[in-house]
């Protein structure tokens with residue numbers, strides 16, 4: 001092999017080149033025969049900025065911006081604002097956990113919109129009550145958990161608490177309102193970030209708009225050109241306002257169960273198997289599909305076994321499973337929704353957070369003899385929400401605790417069903433989301449037993465048992 005055709009694989013290091021320069025070094029390989037090192041050596045920050053102005057901004061070759069990656073640390077942002085921050089499919093996030101950390105008494109956000117005497121008073125009183133009740137709930141709920149999971153001989157207090165903490169915090173977290181402050185780390189490329197900033201600047205909450213402005217400001221230190229033109233989007237603002245007005249005529253309807261499968265293709269299993277057969281051959285999809293349609297049950301089972309039967313514990317099923325789609329109408333508590341929303345690959349359309357779809361009561365709260373205080377706090381939050389809702393429904397949502405139900409429409413393919421159900425049905429997941437994952441798996445198996453059979457779920461666990469074990473009300 002001649003020297004100039006020798007394979008080379010190396011890093012363009014962000015400590016040597018700024019993100020915009022890395023993006024240009026990659027972009028230029030499209031027209032330049034030079035190596036990436038050589039291209040990068042010829043670049044300066046100014047030349048990179050000029051390139052981006054011309055190609056990315058001017059001619060819309062926006063995918064170049066994907067090579068400029070930033071890591072943003074966002075601290076003390078409300079969990080309500082996090083919903084918008086984390087609404088980008090192609091970004092990565094890690095946030096403060098409501099399962100492994102306890103919240104401090106004053107750890108809630110006061111939005112600028114409420115800085116008016118009477119509304120601010122209702123707002124503060126509600127958050128204070130929820131945080132006080134949350135803190136008061138910890139000791140009695142912990143006692144119940146501790147007696148069921150006693151300290152092992154020789155185990156330190158700290159280690160024991162670490163072992164049982166998520167069990168008691170899992171129940172207490174239902175009291176925390178969406179105003180609770182958290183930290184979130186975000187990794188995003190400049191293309192996603194520009195989109196994220198536009199969404200934030202167009203959001204109805206001032207907090208989110210301010211975060212958007214600040215994100216733009218700090219991003220511009222590293223990528224001065226790529227987010228320079230990120231601005232509010234009147235299209236998004238108008239859609240939100242217009243549809244809100246039109247949707248006001250619909251009644252608020254609590255759901256009978258937690259999940260309804262509102263749409264799926266009864267033939268989807270055949271399509272997936274046909275797609276798997278289509279790939280290695282040369283026939284048209286119509287021909288392959290016709291053949292699969294004519295197969296008997298045993299032949300189909302045999303194909304399904306080949307496709308999914310050899311999955312090892314950590315293997316993801318092949319992409320052919322993406323040819324089947326399911327749409328669910330779901331109602332789940334806000335704490336569970338907060339975990340669900342992290343599943344970026346599915347399409348989610350949540351209704352705004354409200355306090356009139358009922359709330360969950362964790363059994364541990366009842367066992368700890370804390371139900372009266374819990375219900376008092378939840379009902380006071382619902383009352384405060386309804387007082388603020390007519391004035392500003394977006395701001396009122398800050399007051400809604402994790403225990404209240406949220407309605408969300410979600411569409412996902414079978415590959416994402418596999419990922420979501422297997423991860424969230426696991427015994428280490430929170431009981432709220434385990435219940436959803438197991439119910440979803442059951443529904444998929446009802447309509448698509450052939451491919452649903454291979455879902456790797458914990459043996460002998462049923463969503464009804466989880467519901468009965470962990471809730472007295474959902």
Ligand SMILES: Cc1cc2nc3c(=O)[nH]c(=O)nc-3n(C[C@H](O)[C@H](O)[C@H](O)COP(=O)(O)OP(=O)(O)OC[C@H]3O[C@@H](n4cnc5c(N)ncnc54)[C@H](O)[C@@H]3O)c2cc1C
Pocket residue numbers: 090091092093094095096097342343344345346416419423428
């Ligand atoms: C035990 C446990 C503890 C957790 N604790 C925390 C916590 O403390 N804080 C917190 O913020 N979150 C926590 N999470 C949530 C977790 O970080 C994920 O955000 C969440 O589980 C969604 O999973 P996912 O990213 O695999 O799924 P999806 O977003 O649904 O993605 C599906 C699949 O697509 C692929 N994929 C998607 N995006 C990317 C990407 N950008 N790069 C590469 N592959 C990608 C992966 O294969 C992924 O499995 C926890 C989750 C678990 C299971």
